[in-house]
Amino acid sequence: MANNRTALITGSYGGLGTCFVNIHAETGGDLILVGRNPDKLNVQKAEVEKKYSVTVHTITADLSLPDAAQKIYDTCKEQGWTVDYLINNAGFGGQGDFTRERTMEQDMSMIAVNIETPTRLCKLFLPDFVARKAGKVLNVSSTAATMPGPLQACYYATKAYLTNWSNALWRELKGTGVTVTCLMPGAMQTGFANAGGLSDTKLFANAVDPMPIAQDGYTGMLHGKLNVTSGLPGWQKPMMTFAPMFPKKIMLDFVYDQQIAGSAKT
Numbered sequence: 001m002a003n004n005r006t007a008l009i010t011g012s013y014g015g016l017g018t019c020f021v022n023i024h025a026e027t028g029g030d031l032i033l034v035g036r037n038p039d040k041l042n043v044q045k046a047e048v049e050k051k052y053s054v055t056v057h058t059i060t061a062d063l064s065l066p067d068a069a070q071k072i073y074d075t076c077k078e079q080g081w082t083v084d085y086l087i088n089n090a091g092f093g094g095q096g097d098f099t100r101e102r103t104m105e106q107d108m109s110m111i112a113v114n115i116e117t118p119t120r121l122c123k124l125f126l127p128d129f130v131a132r133k134a135g136k137v138l139n140v141s142s143t144a145a146t147m148p149g150p151l152q153a154c155y156y157a158t159k160a161y162l163t164n165w166s167n168a169l170w171r172e173l174k175g176t177g178v179t180v181t182c183l184m185p186g187a188m189q190t191g192f193a194n195a196g197g198l199s200d201t202k203l204f205a206n207a208v209d210p211m212p213i214a215q216d217g218y219t220g221m222l223h224g225k226l227n228v229t230s231g232l233p234g235w236q237k238p239m240m241t242f243a244p245m246f247p248k249k250i251m252l253d254f255v256y257d258q259q260i261a262g263s264a265k266t
Helices: 015-026 038-052 068-079 104-132 153-172 191-195 210-222 236-245 248-258
Strands: 006-010 030-035 056-060 085-088 135-140 178-185 227-230
Touching: 006 015, 006 104, 015 030, 015 038, 015 210, 030 038, 038 056, 056 068, 068 104, 085 104, 104 135, 104 153, 104 178, 135 153, 135 210, 153 178, 178 210, 210 227
Parallel strands: 006 030, 006 085, 030 056, 085 135, 135 178, 178 227
Antiparallel strands: none
């Protein structure tokens, strides 16, 4: 049966974002694609419309800017596009010592994209969802949310915020017909590692295919799950189980070692 729901997906032409787009389009659902590069958006729009015979709209927006969320929301309102599923997929990390290597702009942009814009989007769209007594949100977090991340200090912290905030919203929205699901992937084979300077670290040595992770997240969203953990390669699976039992300082040393550039070769 065709899906008459429209999904708004941020970071739509990235690795995991592309997976979400294809999964939703395959069900017959229409799409609103959001990203910084209008050319990439237009190429993706044409490909998806041709392959799946669905309607695809695009919104060009820099999610690191404080007015991005309002621009996205206002565009949907002005065009008469109803959003049924909000998938906050866009996000980025970046390896480096907070004090000596990471710039102010890098970390403030990361906080804006990973925290501020998803928060603003939910603040804008959730009242409409609640008024309709229907709507689903999927926030893409990370297994990084469960621990501090030296050499990715801000990234791990942004994902801790995203997870805790999503879980709180899930409870606040109970009984409204609206759900917020948090997807917590492990290391994936996407552009994230290269963009963040992490491709030659131990952390990404066993990175996995993003498609099954996207499918797990999408299915979890449809069922209104609280958290979906998926795609844990190598050491990450036992680490997630035993992490709460490790002394914090030992854990910090271990995570630090996993994220040293060049460590995958040693």
